[in-house]
Amino acid sequence: MAKEKKRTGARVELAMTTNWSIDGVKDALRAKKISARELAADFYKRIESRNPQLNAFLTLSPERARRQTDRIDALVAEGKPLPPLAGVPVAVKDVISTRGIKTTCGSKVLENYVPPYDATAVERLEAAGAVILGKTNCDEFAMGSSNENSAYGPVKNPLVEDRVPGGSSGGSAAAVAAGLAVASLGTDTGGSIRQPGSFCGIPAMMGSYGRVSRYGLIAFASSLDRIGPLARNVKDAAAILQIIAGRDPQDSTSTTVPVPDYREELGKPVKGLRLGIPKEYFAEGMDAGVRKKIEAGVEVFRKLGCSLVEIHMPHTDYAIAAYYIIATAEASSNLARYDGVRYGLRVDDDSLLAMYRKTRGAGFGAEVKRRIVLGTYVLSAGYYDAYYLKGQKVRALIAQDFRDAFTKVDAILTPTSPVPAFKLGERTDDPLQMYLADIYTVTGSLAGVPGISVPCGMIEGKLPVGLQIFGAPFAETRVLQLAYALEQAGGAAL
Amino acid sequence: MKISREDVLRVAELAYLDLSEAELETYRAQIDEILEYIGKLNELDTAKVQPMAQVLSEDQTADTTLREDLIVPCAVAEDVLRHAPDPEPPYFRVPKVMER
Secondary structure, three states: OHHHHHHHHHHHHHHOOOOOOHHHHHHHHHOOOOOHHHHHHHHHHHHHHHHHHHOOEEEEOHHHHHHHHHHHHHHHHOOOOOOOOOOOEEEEEOOEOEOOEOOOOOOHHHOOOOOOOOOHHHHHHHHOOOEEEEEEOOOHHHOOOOOOOOOOOOOOEOOEOOEOOOOOOHHHHHHHHOOOOOEEEEEEOOOOOHHHHHHHOOOEEEOOOOOEOOOOEOOOOOOOOEEEEEEOOHHHHHHHHHHHEOOOOOOOOOOOOOOOOOOOOOOOOOOOOEEEEEHHHHOOOOOHHHHHHHHHHHHHHHHOOOEEEEEOOOOHHHHHHHHHHHHHHHHHHHHHHOOOOOOOOOOOOOOHHHHHHHHHHHHOOHHHHHHHHHHHHHHOOOOHHHHHHHHHHHHHHHHHHHHHHHHHOOEEEEEOOOOOOOEOOOOOOOHHHHHHOOHHHHHHHHHOOOEEEEEEEEEOOOEEEEEEEEEOOOOHHHHHHHHHHHHHOOHHHO | OOOOHHHHHHHHHHOOOOOOHHHHHHHHHHHHHHHHHHHHHHHOOOOOOOOOOOOOOHHHOOOOOOOOOOOOOOOOHHHHHHOOOOEEOOEEOOOOOOOO
């Protein structure tokens, strides 16, 4: 009886811990301080109390979670070795396919869509022992920078609830920041992992283009889309990336470049590394509070013995224009599939073409329609050379800027966003202004390089700032090593 | 003005997208502003630049020779049809395409 009571006491204490890490979960499971089932139940309890306010989750998957926790608890009971993510409760952005679990892309057009298969990233997470709690809110088809373009309502920033969590992976960032998941999957096309990570004060990583299979990721812009982790600390982000990275025959653009052990270099001294500070990223237009924190973050690296090198990336100022040509062109093509025939919404009409038009007109929200119109226009006869081809040429120049930079430096430091989290509703009327705030993230998206946003202080103690670290293609280890160094040096509290 | 009302109508037709009167005018004005901004790309001389059509270099991509033709089970047809708007197994039903 006494023993039983003691165990209950420990449970209550653990249930109140929102600061779980991947290793913490594993240690607790192994020591039998908590079962995977109990842990998942605790997270669902927290989701139940906090989600009505935050709107971070769109769909919960308790049955699937239960099947997984039973598997993990059986391994613990049998004393078998635990897989790397054993029992870790995770959330998955709603543009990533999950078999048997509704996947809406934040859109009315897929309101009742249930995928018949899992994305490779989801399959790999589950095979590694992770417990999928549910699907997170996002801008419709990942198009947006504030999560206000979701057909299912905006997400609130858990740190400052009158502000946006960033986007498009706003639900994935908010869920982790609020302690409703230990880690999550987001997707990044022009900043959609890194910017919400920055707004919510957590590390958020995009690997190199091709590093993580896109199989099962519902396409927005195929030459830019990437799946990546958001987590409570850099080590956990590395652990998730480790599992989902690597060649997948189902995605011909997934690379054959070997996946190293990302955690091996964490904690190794960064002394002597050359870090590029691109002048163009520190020009006008940056919020003064953001600038102060980023400068303090850069100073941390100097004190750690890195050499700071001023570099030039002369085509930075053209990145937004090139990005919004290429991304919308690809989107207009990818979204042609929503025609009311095979899945999702159908608005009936006697004629097939009218059925297409009405279905698409009713199913898509304003930002998606705007991008389809713009993307179709830049690809249309007479405008293709002036816009799409021009955009691809400028993309080549931006990629060259990065190649040139990496002949001189080991990594590049920039702010993640020129502004901290802004107020809900503050920027929805002016799409161009919203696009312009993506300036620091779209460059790396176009170039295909890896990037992370890592916490770098809070403005007036309440608005998080993210410092972005870009690495050369497939230099994820270096990016993570630097992010870890800033985190360990107290980056979040600058 | 970069884009006219007629342009938007033409493009919406190409994209099979019904737009209301209000949407037409709002998007036209917003896209006009965006295209105006995109015009800054013309400051760059790109005559000798090769467009970037691939992100990965050749040595980073998988062997492009044909893989072995393996038969793998793919029993999703039922699942796929179950969630279709108007299934008629094993088909998807759509409104009449051709008039008599």
